[in-house]
Amino acid sequence: MSSPVLEIVDLHKRFGALEVLKGINLTMHQGDVVSLIGSSGSGKTTLLRCVNLLEEYEDGVVAVAGEQIGYTKKNGKRVRLSEREIARQRAMTGMAFQHFNLFPHMTAMHNVMLGLIKTRRMKKDEAHSVAEKWLERVGMLARRDHYPGQLSGGQQQRVAIARAIAMNPQLMLFDEVTSALDPELVNEVLSVVRDLAKDGMTMLLVTHEMQFAHDVSSKVIFMDDGRIGEEGPPDQLFRQPKSERLAAFLKSSKFS
Amino acid sequence: MDYNFNFAAVWRDFDLLMSGLGLGLILAVISIAIGCFIGLLAAFGMLSKNRAIRWVSAGYVSAIRNTPILVLILFTFFALPQLGIRFGKIESFIVTLSVYSGAYLTEVFRAGLIALPTGLREAGLSIGLTEFGTKLNLIIPVMFRNVLPSLSNNFISLFKDTSLAAAIAVPELTFYARKINVETFRVIETWMIASLMYVLACYVIAAVLRQVETRLAIPR
Amino acid sequence: MEIVRAFDAIWAARWPILDGIANTLLISGLSILFGTALGVGVGLLLSYGGRIVRFFVRVYSDFLRGTPVFVLILACFYILSVIGLQLTAFQAGIFALMLFCSSHVGEIVRGALQAIPPGQTEAAKSIGLTFRTTFFSVLLPQALRQILPTWVNTATEIVKASTLLSIIGVVELLLSVQQVISRTYLSLELYFFAGFVFFLINFVIEKAGRIVERKIAIPT
Ligand SMILES: Nc1ncnc2c1ncn2[C@@H]1O[C@H](COP(=O)(O)OP(=O)(O)O)[C@@H](O)[C@H]1O
Ligand SMILES: [Mg+2]
Numbered sequence: 001m002s003s004p005v006l007e008i009v010d011l012h013k014r015f016g017a018l019e020v021l022k023g024i025n026l027t028m029h030q031g032d033v034v035s036l037i038g039s040s041g042s043g044k045t046t047l048l049r050c051v052n053l054l055e056e057y058e059d060g061v062v063a064v065a066g067e068q069i070g071y072t073k074k075n076g077k078r079v080r081l082s083e084r085e086i087a088r089q090r091a092m093t094g095m096a097f098q099h100f101n102l103f104p105h106m107t108a109m110h111n112v113m114l115g116l117i118k119t120r121r122m123k124k125d126e127a128h129s130v131a132e133k134w135l136e137r138v139g140m141l142a143r144r145d146h147y148p149g150q151l152s153g154g155q156q157q158r159v160a161i162a163r164a165i166a167m168n169p170q171l172m173l174f175d176e177v178t179s180a181l182d183p184e185l186v187n188e189v190l191s192v193v194r195d196l197a198k199d200g201m202t203m204l205l206v207t208h209e210m211q212f213a214h215d216v217s218s219k220v221i222f223m224d225d226g227r228i229g230e231e232g233p234p235d236q237l238f239r240q241p242k243s244e245r246l247a248a249f250l251k252s253s254k255f256s
Numbered sequence: 257m258d259y260n261f262n263f264a265a266v267w268r269d270f271d272l273l274m275s276g277l278g279l280g281l282i283l284a285v286i287s288i289a290i291g292c293f294i295g296l297l298a299a300f301g302m303l304s305k306n307r308a309i310r311w312v313s314a315g316y317v318s319a320i321r322n323t324p325i326l327v328l329i330l331f332t333f334f335a336l337p338q339l340g341i342r343f344g345k346i347e348s349f350i351v352t353l354s355v356y357s358g359a360y361l362t363e364v365f366r367a368g369l370i371a372l373p374t375g376l377r378e379a380g381l382s383i384g385l386t387e388f389g390t391k392l393n394l395i396i397p398v399m400f401r402n403v404l405p406s407l408s409n410n411f412i413s414l415f416k417d418t419s420l421a422a423a424i425a426v427p428e429l430t431f432y433a434r435k436i437n438v439e440t441f442r443v444i445e446t447w448m449i450a451s452l453m454y455v456l457a458c459y460v461i462a463a464v465l466r467q468v469e470t471r472l473a474i475p476r
Numbered sequence: 477m478e479i480v481r482a483f484d485a486i487w488a489a490r491w492p493i494l495d496g497i498a499n500t501l502l503i504s505g506l507s508i509l510f511g512t513a514l515g516v517g518v519g520l521l522l523s524y525g526g527r528i529v530r531f532f533v534r535v536y537s538d539f540l541r542g543t544p545v546f547v548l549i550l551a552c553f554y555i556l557s558v559i560g561l562q563l564t565a566f567q568a569g570i571f572a573l574m575l576f577c578s579s580h581v582g583e584i585v586r587g588a589l590q591a592i593p594p595g596q597t598e599a600a601k602s603i604g605l606t607f608r609t610t611f612f613s614v615l616l617p618q619a620l621r622q623i624l625p626t627w628v629n630t631a632t633e634i635v636k637a638s639t640l641l642s643i644i645g646v647v648e649l650l651l652s653v654q655q656v657i658s659r660t661y662l663s664l665e666l667y668f669f670a671g672f673v674f675f676l677i678n679f680v681i682e683k684a685g686r687i688v689e690r691k692i693a694i695p696t
Contacts, residue, residue, distance in 0.1 A: 052381075054382065090384050091383060091384025093382075095382040097375055099375055101375035101378065103379065103380075104376075104398060114385075115384060118385055118389055118393065119383060147475040147476065149474060149475060149476025150476060163383065164382070167383055259558060318679075319671075319675060322675040322679055322682075323636070324635075324636035324638075326639045326642070327639060327650060327670055327671045330654075330667055331667040331671065334667070335663040335667045338663060338664040416545075419546045420544075420546055420640075422546070433547070433550070437550075437554060443554045444555050444558060444559070447547070447551035447554060448551075450547055450551075451539070451543040451548070451551060454542055454543050455538065455543055458542040
């Protein structure tokens with residue numbers, strides 16, 4: 001069997017004196033969809049950001065497709081990779097943010113094309129047709145010449161997902177992609193994510209939409225104060241929580 | 257008050273005044289272009305992780321902003337040659353005005369950079385751009401568009417500051433106004449026309465820049 | 477050794493230079509004082525004047541702000557004497573700086589009053605306050621806090637602009653230093669010295685402004 005898409009071994013992350021991740025282990029294979037649930041402040045976002053190297057981590061290993069992310073060993077010492085290497089590694093994973101983070105000065109089309117041209121070194125024409133394909137997939141082709149400021153939140157998020165996925169990443173990271181949206185816009189984004197899962201995209205996602213997590217995931221992880229509190233197939237986790245904490249959390253998030 | 261107005265004496269030299277106005281505009285355009293470059297560097301400098309770089313950038317801004325521009329002009333033109341740094345008077349003035357505007361633009365750009373959402377940089381990094389690529393493609397273009405109104409204001413006051421080039425005999429509008437004043441003794445007419453020219457030029461520049469601002473503004 | 481000569485030259489000319497500094501402070505202080513008084517009037521008329529009054533005050537303010545200070549100083553210096561007002565260069569210079577200051581203070585006051593939410597006036601009316609009481613007890617205290625930082629900035633602008641009076645022969649700090657330069661040719665050191673003294677004056681003004689600002693800040 002080929003190496004796992006994502007392998008996290010004993011990951012520790014600290015903000016000053018505050019230890020936010022206290023030894024995380026996680027292995028994901030091609031096509032896995034893993035959902036992270038848990039109360040606010042439990043470290044879900046931080047975990048995702050470590051995988052995308054938007055945060056540095058002190059201890060442990062994060063490897064994507066068999067390659068350690070961010071660091072290498074030199075003479076037995078752990079040293080950070082060069083900026084260029086890190087940029088290359090970041091492009092191996094795609095990230096969709098809670099607040100979309102579209103580039104406000106570019107049209108939907110150019111938002112998707114930028115990474116293809118600058119990072120993937122595509123010709124303009126090629127980038128254009130790849131971008132077209134993905135905008136079509138997320139149902140945003142008709143709005144390709146609109147600027148982010150001219151789109152609704154749900155539309156912006158779909159463009160942002162197209163931007164990340166067009167880079168053809170090995171792994172997609174979704175950080176609460178619907179929690180900044182008005183309720184009536186949530187479904188258009190969730191259905192895009194659902195389609196991607198159906199197509200076999202490997203995905204690690206943070207969500208507060210419990211029904212969605214239940215339907216889409218191959219595995220659900222309950223994060224509790226920087227540790228994995230409980231993990232397993234969705235049915236088991238949602239129907240038969242072992243710990244008090246998970247049961248309480250599920251009750252408060254009204255999973256039915 | 258028995259003063260006989262005679263505008264004809266001043267109108268005769270109106271083309272001189274116009275050429276002076278034109279030179280002032282050119283000086284302001286060149287200086288703000290160089291000033292933008294300096295200001296961008298110093299603004300990133302002020303936000304740098306390196307304490308020495310922060311300190312140098314802040315020192316530059318604070319020193320220039322608290323020193324009268326006339327002292328800077330005279331210093332560049334009369335004192336720097338003592339160190340073997342010699343310019344013609346126009347070049348000397350452009351150097352001064354660029355360094356001067358750079359300090360003010362540093363503040364503008366710094367505020368613009370701070371106001372950007374952190375997500376902009378992170379989104380750039382997440383699609384594999386380097387820090388430099390993020391600055392070049394995202395941070396600077398977005399910040400620049402956001403600060404256009406302050407940039408316009410800075411340009412207008414820079415244009416007015418070109419009047420000080422007369423102090424080192426650069427032939428711009430104020431220089432010619434003084435010349436005509438002395439030669440014709442049409443004191444009131446000369447200064448009325450000169451200041452009206454400045455005021456109207458400021459109005460026109462402001463109107464043009466407002467057009468440019470709406471043209472370049474990020475659509476929303 | 478040039479440095480030592482420069483210190484000697486400054487020491488030898490300490491009384492004229494101190495006189496120059498005193499003049500700079502006097503010119504700036506009087507201009508700011510009169511200019512602020514006039515400017516508050518301008519700001520009030522811009523905010524509460526009738527349409528016709530507002531129009532004329534707007535023209536006054538725009539004209540003064542569109543004209544470079546240097547041109548304003550030259551115009552006042554030459555024109556005032558032609559129309560029979562026998563003012564010294566010192567007085568004409570202060571007059572020009574006062575006008576300049578008034579237009580800027582006017583805009584600051586107008587902006588600050590405008591920035592107060594209309595709900596404040598309505599709330600005051602609803603508890604039965606007269607316009608007078610509303611203005612002095614509700615609007616002015618809020619506006620003053622917003623005015624202070626920009627007003628301090630204007631004050632430093634006036635200090636810097638006061639150097640322009642050297643060109644019409646007022647012996648303020650810059651001209652007193654230039655007189656030493658013309659005897660010693662130590663332009664590098666002495667312009668540097670002049671710039672440094674101005675830096676200090678403005679630095680003190682800004683620091684003082686910050687302290688007052690913090691003292692009167694509304695707790696949040
Ligand atoms: N940049 C940061 N600096 C300091 N503390 C942070 C930072 N980012 C997150 N934290 C802290 O780390 C903890 C985990 O945050 P986060 O990963 O955002 O949680 P979640 O996404 O599960 O709500 C929280 O206590 C948060 O306050
Ligand atoms: Mg989070």
